[in-house]
Amino acid sequence: MPNLEQIRERYNDAxxxxxxxxxxxxxTGCIANGSLKVFEAIKNAIALSGMEVTVSLKSEDPKEHKxxxxxxxxxxxxxxxxxxxxxxxxxxxxxxxxxxxxxxxEIVSRSxxxxxxxxxxxxxxxxxxxxxxxxxxxxxxxxxxRTGLKDCGNVDPQNIxxxxxxxxxxxxxxxFTKYSPEELCKLYQDSGLRxxxxxxxxxxxxxxxxxxxxxxxxxxxxxxxEGDPGAFMDRSILEGNPHSVIEGMLIAARAVGxxxxxxxxxxxxxxACSRIRKAIKVANEMGILGDDVFxxxxxxxxxxxxxxxxxxxxxxxxLLSSIExxxxxxxxxxxxxxxxxxxxxxxxxxxxxxxxxxxxVMQKGxxxxxxxxxxxxxxxxxxxxxxxxxxxxxxxxxxxxxxxEIVFEIxxxxxxxxxxxxxxxxxxxxxxxxSGGCLTREHLDLPLDFDSLGSIGAMxxxxxxxxxxxxxxxxxxxxxxxxxxxxxxxxxxxxxxxxTRQMLEMLEDITKGEATEATLELLEETGRTVKLTSLCxxxxxxxxxxxxxxxxxxxxxxxxxxxxxxxxxNCKALTPxxxxxxxxxxxxxxxxxxxxxxxxxEVKKPHKIDPMICIKCGACISACKFKAIS
Amino acid sequence: xxxxxxxxxxFNKVMEIIDRYERSETKIIPILQAVQEEYRYLPxxxxxxxxxxxxxxxxxxxxxxxxYSHFSLEPKGKHILKMCDGTACHVRGxxxxxxxxxxxxxxxxxxxxxxxxxxxxxxxSCLGACGLAPVLVVDDEVHGQITPEEAMAIxxxxxxxxxxxx
Numbered sequence: 105m106p107n108l109e110q111i112r113e114r115y116n117d118a119x120x121x122x123x124x125x126x127x128x129x130x131x132t133g134c135i136a137n138g139s140l141k142v143f144e145a146i147k148n149a150i151a152l153s154g155m156e157v158t159v160s161l162k163s164e165d166p167k168e169h170k171x172x173x174x175x176x177x178x179x180x181x182x183x184x185x186x187x188x189x190x191x192x193x194x195x196x197x198x199x200x201x202x203x204x205x206x207x208x209x210e211i212v213s214r215s216x217x218x219x220x221x222x223x224x225x226x227x228x229x230x231x232x233x234x235x236x237x238x239x240x241x242x243x244x245x246x247x248x249x250r251t252g253l254k255d256c257g258n259v260d261p262q263n264i265x266x267x268x269x270x271x272x273x274x275x276x277x278x279x280f281t282k283y284s285p286e287e288l289c290k291l292y293q294d295s296g297l298r299x300x301x302x303x304x305x306x307x308x309x310x311x312x313x314x315x316x317x318x319x320x321x322x323x324x325x326x327x328x329x330e331g332d333p334g335a336f337m338d339r340s341i342l343e344g345n346p347h348s349v350i351e352g353m354l355i356a357a358r359a360v361g362x363x364x365x366x367x368x369x370x371x372x373x374x375x376a377c378s379r380i381r382k383a384i385k386v387a388n389e390m391g392i393l394g395d396d397v398f399x400x401x402x403x404x405x406x407x408x409x410x411x412x413x414x415x416x417x418x419x420x421x422x423l424l425s426s427i428e429x430x431x432x433x434x435x436x437x438x439x440x441x442x443x444x445x446x447x448x449x450x451x452x453x454x455x456x457x458x459x460x461x462x463x464x465v466m467q468k469g470x471x472x473x474x475x476x477x478x479x480x481x482x483x484x485x486x487x488x489x490x491x492x493x494x495x496x497x498x499x500x501x502x503x504x505x506x507x508x509e510i511v512f513e514i515x516x517x518x519x520x521x522x523x524x525x526x527x528x529x530x531x532x533x534x535x536x537x538x539s540g541g542c543l544t545r546e547h548l549d550l551p552l553d554f555d556s557l558g559s560i561g562a563m564x565x566x567x568x569x570x571x572x573x574x575x576x577x578x579x580x581x582x583x584x585x586x587x588x589x590x591x592x593x594x595x596x597x598x599x600x601x602x603x604t605r606q607m608l609e610m611l612e613d614i615t616k617g618e619a620t621e622a623t624l625e626l627l628e629e630t631g632r633t634v635k636l637t638s639l640c641x642x643x644x645x646x647x648x649x650x651x652x653x654x655x656x657x658x659x660x661x662x663x664x665x666x667x668x669x670x671x672x673x674n675c676k677a678l679t680p681x682x683x684x685x686x687x688x689x690x691x692x693x694x695x696x697x698x699x700x701x702x703x704x705x706e707v708k709k710p711h712k713i714d715p716m717i718c719i720k721c722g723a724c725i726s727a728c729k730f731k732a733i734s
Numbered sequence: 735x736x737x738x739x740x741x742x743x744x745f746n747k748v749m750e751i752i753d754r755y756e757r758s759e760t761k762i763i764p765i766l767q768a769v770q771e772e773y774r775y776l777p778x779x780x781x782x783x784x785x786x787x788x789x790x791x792x793x794x795x796x797x798x799x800x801x802y803s804h805f806s807l808e809p810k811g812k813h814i815l816k817m818c819d820g821t822a823c824h825v826r827g828x829x830x831x832x833x834x835x836x837x838x839x840x841x842x843x844x845x846x847x848x849x850x851x852x853x854x855x856x857x858x859s860c861l862g863a864c865g866l867a868p869v870l871v872v873d874d875e876v877h878g879q880i881t882p883e884e885a886m887a888i889x890x891x892x893x894x895x896x897x898x899x900x
Contacts, residue, residue: 133865136876185865333820333860371767371804372861374874412763412802415859429762431801447760490822490864497865537821568864570821584824588859594801 105399106390108268108277111164115269118163122175124216127192129257131181131343132336132375138205139189143178145208146191150174153212163265174216177266180344180379182257183498184244187227192238199238200225230494230516231525244495247514249476251484252461253337253500256344261379264386267347273392275466276354280398285315288359295470296482297462301327301418301455302539302565302641304481304554307462310452313442314360317450322362324353325446325453328369328376329423331415332537333588334568337486338456340498342369342376345460346383350406352459354397355466357404360452365406368423371413381408415592419640420453422594433596434640457486457567477503481553491570492519492529503553507533507543510552511571521575529573532656536565538585539645541652542578561652563645577674578657579664582650583611589646600643603634607650614661615675617668617720624661628654669715681720685710687732694724694733745783747772752787759788762798766805775806811847811854813892816871820860823868827881831868832857834882838889852896853889 119125128134128143150157155173162168182190187201193215200211203225214220226235227242239245259266267273279288292308299305314322326349330338342349353365367384369377384406387393395403409427416422417432424446426432445451454462461483465473474482481503487510490496494516501510511518512527520529532542541562543550550556557563572581590604610627613619631647631654638644654661663669670678683694683703690708702718705711713724713733725733751768755761765784770776776799785792799805815835819828835841835855839848847854863869866878872888 132861132863132876133878136863136866136869136878185863188865330862331859333824334822334864335860336862336864339862370862372858409764410767411804412767413804413858414802426763427760429758429760429798431797433801488822488864490867491825496822496867534821568821570825572825576825581825584821592859 105396106273106392108274111265112269114166114169115161115163115265117166118161118169119175119269121169122158122161122172124174124196125194126174126176126216127179127182127194127258128176129180129182129188129190129192130178131185131188131257131340132373133181133185134188134190135375137188137202139203140178141205142189142191142203142208143176145205146211147176149208149212150176150216153217155212155217161263161265177260177263179257179259180261181340181498183250183253183340183500184227184242184495185498186496196221197238197240199227199242201227244497244499244514244516247501247509248499249484249502250500251464251476252341252348252457252486253344253498255348256341259345261344261346262382262386264347264383264390264392267345271467272347272463273351273354275463276351276358276392277398278466279355279358280400280402283358285359285361288355289315291470292359292462292465295465295473296480297458297465297473298481298483298554299455300457300461300485300564300567302536302563304564307454307458310442310454311356311359313440314362314450314452317443319450321364321447321449322360323446323449323451324356324360324362324365325420325423325427325441325451326353326365326367326459327418327420327423327453327455328367328373328380329411329418330370330373330456330566331418331592332539332566332568334490334534334537334570335488335566337488337498337567339370339373339376341456341460342367342373342380346380347387348460348463349380349456350383350387350393352454352462353406354393354404355462356452356454356459358397358400358402360450361402362452363403363405365404366427366446367406367408368417368427369408369410371410377408377410384408414594415588416594416640416642419642422640423453424451431594433594434642436639455566478551478553480555485552485564485567487535487567487569489515489569489571491534492573492576493517493571494519494525504551506549506551508548510569511548515571518571518573520573529575530571531574531576532572532578534570534572534581534649535568536563536645536648537568538588539563539641539648540565540568541648542572542581542656544656561648561655563648565645575672575674577615577670577672578653578660579611579614579670580674582653583608583615585649586611586646589642593642593646597637597639597643599634599637600639600646603630603638604643604646606630607634607647611650614664615670616677617664617675619665621662621665624654624658624665663716667716667718668720669718680715681713681718681722681725681733682715683711683713683724684732684734687730689730689732691729693727693729697723697727699723745780748780748783749787752784757788759790762788762790762795763802766795766799770805775809778807808847809851811851813853813873815853815855815873816858816861817855818859818861818863818867818869818871819857820864820867822864823860826867828857828868831870831880831882831885835885835889838886 236242289312422434517525520526688710
């Protein structure tokens, strides 16, 4: 059994011999921006300057402990992807953004050898130009409360000792040595922890169902099939702190009595797959996973399964079919996976973020955990903040935070169609991806939690949060989501297979100007039917974006069907006919041929078409002798 | 499907993959992934071979292979471009990049591989790099905040390299 205290102590001793620590973000986003090259450049620059640098801290054996000027790690996602590649320097608390390999020398000579701050590399407020030194000052971070993400971007995901030194695996050891499975289920029920994958079901209750289910063989499955476009917290956690997921799975395994686990990860996330595989291997070698977990006599082994590109596999029963080597189609519930899941055995399925929070709940204790967030939704939630917002990235806030705080404070404001910060350009926030709904200006001060969002026809879902400015067409957005769900519908049940297709065709008609008001009625009715009658969560939630935009942006739909006009000019077929005032001579011919009186103007002055009246018959276009109308 | 390659298919590698997964029916997906990694697509005769080896019907295997979008029954081009059309990329203008690439390569949403087998262009729903939207992945290298002009520059560069090596 690994001696966690000793590992922690030795790691801390070894760390104390390092003068500085440099953390280069090596999450998918920063790597795409060239962070690995930055890592190498800084490492080389340190070596050239005559300082001593290590990239793998040997801590196990005190005899190997030695002095290093700099200890460098590549971390997982630090959340502020837009400013990447990110470089942190400790203990000074400096964070540099948009770092290029050519900056390495200056960083080393000024901020590593000395303690100077390089102003030009600091994050600057896009409005005021004020530079901020690091996460302790940058508003993007100070307004958050990072708990699940705290170590993500701060620990070396490939170094288990560092995870242990940060308190890792102590909760799992307690679970196996101090608690009975029943007590564990109760502890998590008391904590109020709810599943972060979408549904928000009580984690402790789910475990308890699996615990009391009869059977020798039970499974714990980690759902990392994060398919919702616009969400990437699960990827970031698997890349940045894979051991927290393993620890969560261990605690779940203890609570239900499982001896085998699966981590199901999307194949679109190659880095997440390799990091979790490596972490499992190391945990096995150290004896944390294996045949006798923490001397309890219980064994627990984890396998990784890569998905093969099917969104529906994020649905738990479909995911289980996929692990069994079948087409990933969902099955009716009940029986619930907790009773009859993988290979017919009781199975607990938790999402990545939930599992990463499990050790934290135990560290804090259920009472303290309940103090964060709202009464019915305790704790924090990670959101992927993207779209038309100044600061995009991964954020974590307590439940109960408002959209206003998230978009305008953490997000730094809305970007208008010219890419400038202009909060008046705010139109909506689409939350929960293709299963969620939109929040409008009237919801800016709504405290976000599972129940408040449900009550207005949206959902927390996976936590994708896409900000949209006033140049976004909501009908086109609904059509976009429906294209996605229709494409991903597995075809098993009729309401989803046929209903989403019909809904998509109606939405296409609307964006092409071929629909009438009756289409809106039919669209709404079809949406309600699909929602009520589909087999799984995909179909049940697929109409949400449509129903929610119909509810809050009905005038926009009506403009499309009545006036055949797209107010944001996104729908090409519905861009209004207009008269070029430079060419128009004011002959009044068009005004006279217009059958609906949409054209106005005085003689010899440029005329205008009122798009709300225009029926786009084209009579004016053919009548105009000066080709001024198009 | 072309049969010209079939003679060249040596099934040794496939055998090795099937054995690695203990000839287990539940491992069909990892087996197909490994085979596709090897051949870059799933040739029909290889699918039939795997089905026979696992003792399942070819239909069962075909069912799995066609269900998941990662599996391809058609050969893919030498260079694979994947444009993310997830929500964040979509609202930040991925459509314009998609249109530009399709136009340049004379491809559509149905025809995804160029006739000279040089390029395959696919759209994917989300690559999880939403902070960098819109995102284009060229041969596994991620390019963030891409514009149609930058996409054309990337293709120019590949074309130039191909010409040099030709």
